[in-house]
Amino acid sequence: MAEDNNQNGQNGNGNGGGVKLLSKMRTKVLAGVKEDVQMLKVDLPAKAKEQVELVKDPTKTQVYTSIFRHKHDDTPRNRALGVLSNVFLHLHPAKINRDSVRYSYTWGMGGITFYLFIVLTFTGVLLMFYYHPEKVQAFRDVLYLEHDVPFGKLLRNMHRWAAHLMVIAVWLHMYRVFLTGSYKKPREFNWNVGVILLVLTLLLSFTGYLLPDDQLGFWAVTVGTNMARATPLLGHEGPFGHQLGMTPYNDIRFGLLGGSIVDANALLRSYIWHCIGIPIVASLFMIVHFWRVRKDGGISGPAPVMLEAEVKEPRGAKAAAHA
Amino acid sequence: MDWHQLWEIVSAPDNVPIVALVPLLIFYTALAVKQARANDRLIAELEANPQEAKTRYRKAWPFKPGWQKEVHVWPFLLRVEFLAAIIVTAILMVWSISLNAPLEEPSNPNVTMNPAKAPWYFLGLQEMLVYFDPWIAGVVMPTLIIVGLMVVPYIDTNPLGNGYYTLRQRRFSIGTFAFGFLFLWVTMILIGTFIRGPGWQWFWPGQTWDHSRLIYEVNRDLPDLFGITSNMGKVVFGAVVVGGYYLLGGFIVFALFRRHQPKDYRRMSLLQYSIMVFFLLTMVGLPIKMGLRLAMHIKYVWITPYFNI
Structure with a gap:
């Protein structure tokens, strides 16, 4: 150690400083x-x-x-914001007529129809994971769903019954709207959108009928599309169809089925209409339908009753009445 | 009485929606009539007492002074919607667990189903096939139903009954709709579902479906009854009958409508009125043709080389 110190004597100071620095x-x-x-x-x-x-x-x-863009305290402002600042709820107004939440007026059928559409989309997408729109394979897929896929049977049952329920709900919705005179001014246009949605609902259900490719669906669709043969002008058995050059191979039924019989092409077309085409069109009409409900002043009632004496007759009619 | 046959039809999984539809329609019709009656009483009361009409709260439902006329959607509407979603889900779950969707044998074009029935909501149209050729029953009639529904708001000029249930103020429009929806559409679906058996023959509920039953039924055409044999004669005769139906029917509707719906008649333009008469007569033409077929075995009224009606 000493030797080391001596050897580095010259740098001793520095070395000593290093130690100091270290410490x-x-x-x-x-x-x-x-x-x-x-x-x-x-x-x-x-x-x-x-x-x-x-x-x-x-x-x-x-x-x-x-x-969440607002507080959750139970204040009128927050109740309004809860609806208005939520994309899914903002179709509602913040406040509504106290009587229109009564079930006995609306029967809730429009909302139930929409809910069933969502249920059908959800179960439908799950079913699509297991389904090939091909002859032979389609029926096997349904058997596989029924017997092997966990909850597959429940899934298919739910899809089918929800579809039937949706048809019933749509009819009841139309029935209620008619009975309450809700199609009257200013809601004439929305009634028309509703009629189109009714037709689209029936078409959705009908195109789905063929997909299991069993006897039930096959013959139902055969019976249904056979009527298209008889379309006036556009079907080969319809009035003036023959004169216009319609044959089983170029008429409107051929266009619907993608062939002259219900076969593989019909299955594929049915599948695409059912899963893509009609749902997109129906969604567009639904957007318009809901939008117009708000723009036409919310749901129609229950409105205060009006009396005959309070009706303002248009000018022309009044003149005619006096004459 | 073949209870087994009846049970087989009623319990067929795809017929369950119709079995459910009937009580639902009865329930909702009763619910609507109940509210319409209450409103009608109120309307009669207010019409008799104009002074009261100025001050009274104009709904059949109670309203106390101090109550707010509007409520918040959150929570008063959203909780109803949420409840409805839960109830519908529960119903669907129970239905789906307890009843299986139908699945028949794989499709086979060589084995015809007898009876081959359309889905239940189209059975009204299929039943119409008995009375009309497919181009009418399958194409023209559905189109007319859709167009007829779409013109409703434009030909119903009655401003009363907008947003509340009433029978008194809308007898004609509600009567017409009930006739078309409840009587024609739903009844024809019920016939198609519960009555029609193999060969689309008429089997009363409880009657056994006999697959080999033959009915010797000779259908005649209306011109035959009048001894018209030439083709040209049939064309002219049919045109006269159908045209006559619309003309004479139009006149009867005119006479009745003018007398019993004077206000509606006054309000309607010529275009509105003629569209209404056309759709009304076409709709009424359906049960008339059904009656001709079922009671008098008449198949066609108007026979041409191109189409038959």
């Missing part, structure tokens, strides 16, 4: 670490306490406020 640094670091530990002991619990306070009220967190 200086050590004390500094030690002090720093000590301080850190001290702060850890103090700060962390404090921050943790703060955090706990924050967690106690999650509505104050940034994540929460970034999702």
